[in-house]
Amino acid sequence: MAPATQFEVAQPPNDAISAVVFAPRGPSSTSNRLLVSSWDKNVYLYEIAEGAEEATLVRTYEHRAPVLDVCFGANEDEAYTAGLDWQVKRIDLSTGEQTVMTKHTKAARCVVYSAEH
Numbered sequence: 001m002a003p004a005t006q007f008e009v010a011q012p013p014n015d016a017i018s019a020v021v022f023a024p025r026g027p028s029s030t031s032n033r034l035l036v037s038s039w040d041k042n043v044y045l046y047e048i049a050e051g052a053e054e055a056t057l058v059r060t061y062e063h064r065a066p067v068l069d070v071c072f073g074a075n076e077d078e079a080y081t082a083g084l085d086w087q088v089k090r091i092d093l094s095t096g097e098q099t100v101m102t103k104h105t106k107a108a109r110c111v112v113y114s115a116e117h
Contacts, residue, residue, distance in 0.1 A: 009046055011057040013038035019069045023076040033058075033076050037067035043081055045093055061091050061098065068109045082108035 023033040032048040046055035065085035
């Protein structure tokens with residue numbers, strides 16, 4: 001069994017972290033991207049360079065309320081969030097464009113991407 005690897009993140013969230021997820025790695029993907037959602041109303045996108053011990057902040061995506069969960073979508077340039085703004089959003093990680101996918105009557109606390117649905 002390989003030893004656990006730890007990474008420091010440059011410019012960490014200002015409040016509690018609600019979720020951490022690495023980009024899925026496939027045969028054609030060599031991504032070292034990391035998404036972090038936080039109670040500070042932001043989603044953070046980090047990149048971990050090969051052999052580095054620190055993740056570099058690429059971009060933040062501001063929300064109206066704390067973000068409770070985040071996941072990657074169909075690829076490493078797409079993410080989905082759920083939060084206390086009662087919405088599930090899609091984020092284009094390249095442009096920063098946010099699209100509301102659904103609205104709820106209470107907080108949305110979990111989000112999972114499914115290629116089939």
